[in-house]
Amino acid sequence: MGIFGRRKIGAKPRELVSQTTLENAFNRRTFVIGGAMGGIGTILAARMAYIAIAENERWVLESESNRVNLSLIPPRRGWILDRNGAPLASNRADFRVDVIPDRMNDPEQTLSALADILDLPDTTVADITKRVDDARGFQPVEVAVGLNYDQFAAISVRLPDLPGVVPQRGFSRFYPTGPSVGHLLGYVGPASAEEYEERPDPILITPGYKIGKDALEQQFEQDLQGKPGARRVEVTASGRIVRDLETREDVQGDPVRLTIDGPLQDYAARRIGLESGSCVVLDCETGDVLCMSSMPSFDPNSFSQGIGRVEYAMLRDDERVPLRNKVLKGLYPPGSTVKPMHCMAFLDAGVKPEEAIMCNGGRRIGNRFFNCWSNHGRVDMAKAIYQSCDSYFYHFAQQVGFEKVAEWAHKMGLGEEFDLPVTSQFYGTVPSPEWKLRRRESEWQPYDTVNSSIGQGYYLVNPLQLAVMSARLATGDRVVPRLRLTEDKPKFEHFAFSDEEIGYVRQAMSDVVNGPGTAGRARLPFDDIKMAGKTGTAQVVSLSISDGKSGPWKYRDHGLFVFFAPFDKPKYAGAVVIEHGGGSGSAYPIARDVMTYLFDPAKGMEALRALEEQWGGTAQQRLDSKYRAYAAAAGASVPPVPTRDEDIFDQVEAEARLAARPDKELAEGANRRREDDEASSQISRAPPSAQTPDRQAEAAAAAETPQDGSQ
């Protein structure tokens, strides 16, 4: 750096400085300073050229993404239609308001301001506050839907003071028949934080966007969801919209057409009334599921904002488990309803219909005597069905071997899962020697055959399986249920039974209702249409605790009924299961009215109206008034709803399984069940005869794995 005027350091302390050297130094150094300035100027120019020219594209993009805000318009969800094209789930235009937690400066104050404007109850505010706390990032939280215009306007006007509040016109899901379709369709709700993490699509965190949360709404999500629209707006840094640039309309999701008959679904649900149970009706020719009602239920309309804590508490505390779809996830011992199917197994094994045994109030199998519920004298196959004689089944099940029977049970749909668009179905148990060895690690015993032959013991089925069994019995075809309507008529495999054999069983089942059978009151009010059926009763607790017909609700017997009609040319088949109905007498009147409605809606409605008058309104009305009563009693001290959607049902399911244990233990231990007919009250009940210590131990072991199959 000598040019900068360095003085010779070594040469004496005092350096020689003169005016001239300073002048020179000044000139040199000014030059250096000027050079430095020029250098920095050049660097700046180069830098600017780099940013503005070389990187121009990138910054233009960023500038655009600053300026232009793309807000997604939630697509209208596709409708869910019944078989006749009537909507089971549609959309209703409404005004709604959401909050985006991240954009709120003072959530508490904002929410209380909103609560004032909208007049929200404390429990709702508590729910919203919790959801706001749980929400992640820009996930919107719904505050209210269905606002009237004045409320909407009041919020819109105050927007500048309410950062993070998004009022908008939108659509909300609407289920016209409310609770009737709750279990069938499920409900919709905003995507959870986990769902957003899994699929970080911005539409998921768009206020007002809902996804299917359960059942068909969830299964058909891809079809129903549609394509979001988009609105491009110019916004300022603080998010104020300056002007609209461009709007792309949303594309509504595709409709999904079900095989369900909407009115029938609603009728069946309402006809179940105060009972807890389910009703399934199939079209025998196509396998179309016409109705799949499970009651009591929840109102999916009120779930679409997220479940309120009061409503959730009410549903959870209900011993009738309104959150469980009993059609698919209720497992019950089928009881006598399997007897006609067992007869088919006997026929297949070569038993002739006219082969008869003597029922002496029971039958000796091996060295033990097993009671029948009555003394039926000489019993052939027809009588065994319409009188539901146990001894007949003890005998022939023993004769053909239960492997054969179990094989037919599976062929008829029991213990089977069906290829249906449902979130889960419990397939239950069809006991067999092989199954027992595998699951219970013990040998099949003669008493197992005895218990199983009358649908007790380890047998567990769900109502849909019963309905399918009924359809297969009625037609002799391997009817496969389906939920989604298609034009093509499915072809079913035909079982190798002669028409005579099928006709014989049909006639016997018709006699259950129309003849000297156990369900005389189930007769249809038509001259030309006759319904065939089979009753069943499943004991819940041992006779020492309750007689099964009275006393505490949860100790009463389950009532079951499988049916088809018309009996000689079956068109419809189905099953009704009433939990703790006190016997099959609670089930077949429902089947009768549902079938009446199917053939003559006016006549069916007449029956229902009279009943609903006694019950205090339709299912929806009763649910509403129950909610009001519950909310009034509970006040604001209601615990919040679980955060994860799965937990909502898991908890309920867990309780349900706990509650199901007595069923199971009983099913394991007892070979006794009761028949519901006019005579049943006179039957003296003997204690279960085959109750031995080792079987009780098995029952206890079985209780540890309460569900044989659930997914």
Next chain:
Amino acid sequence: MSGIVPEPIARQPWQMLFPLFGLIGFGALVLTSAAAGDFDIYAKSHLIRFVVLFAMAVVISRLSKPLVSFFTYPAYLVILLLLMAVEIVGQVGGGSQRWLEVGPIRIQPSELMKPAVVVALAHYYGSLPVGMIPNWRAILPAGGIILAPMAFVLLQPDLGTSLAIAFGGGVVMFLAGLPIRWFIFAGIAGIAAIPLAFFFALQPYQQDRVTTFLDPESDPLGEGYQITQSKIAIGSGGIFGKGFNEGSQSHLNYLPEPHTDFVFATMAEEWGFVGGLFVLGAFAVILGWGLSVARAASDRFSKLLAAGMTATIFFYVAINLLMVMGFAPVVGIPLPFISHGGSSMMTNMICIGVLMMVHRWNRNAPRTGLIT
């Protein structure tokens, strides 16, 4: 400068004045756009201020050398006292402030201090016996002249202004012919002191600015936001810009301080690289003229004075542009002649006035030769 133009007009330093007027006029356009197309909000006062301050610069340019020499130290001391007064008033009033209010006028002594330090140092070295220059004892008064106001400005705290004072003073000392090794030592000492200064001298918000500068992504919504938005504005302008009043970054409030510190970004977005070159070119001409005035000066005082004033203007320009383009931390230093704001305009016009003054001195007493 032929005969058509009258001599009193022709002798004005037009090679500086034209770019200056150009910058002021361009600044008014940019400020109009920064106010979303409203001339009255910033541009009008910008022009009025310039007219007033240009008059002041003309008055300054008429001052004689003896007068300036005579008033240098008293003026410096008065401004230093004002600086103390600001500190005291600030302490009493609770909270820091940078200006004194005298009637309708706000005086910001720290701004006045920048040219004052340059004048004082130029005077000091101009009158220092030549032989004393390399003497380390001679540096003590000079150091005092720089450090005393720096200390008070740092107390305000105003890092940018105190650096500007140090820079102006440092350039004067450099040009005064002090041994180069002193600057090397000072440079090494300065580098060594950076960590200490960072941790002990800087306020937390200033530390944030530095860390953000080093890693803009660390705080994209805070300090880094400003730099990023500024780069977006400059970068999206491209070569020819988006056009007058079409800048979305400034109009939609993405750009912070679009009329003061980030006015260059506002300009660049609408006028593009071409506009940037114009601004850079205009400054280059003005600063080049300033240096040429310094070179042409007849005595050490005038030389150092002119060079110091040029350096002071340069410091503003360089730091502001480096900051706007992401090469320097965010410090509140406006762009001379374009940014809206009276204080910096006043400082810069004082510098211009002083340069015009030296220019006049040069004309009246031309250099007799290389050897005086």
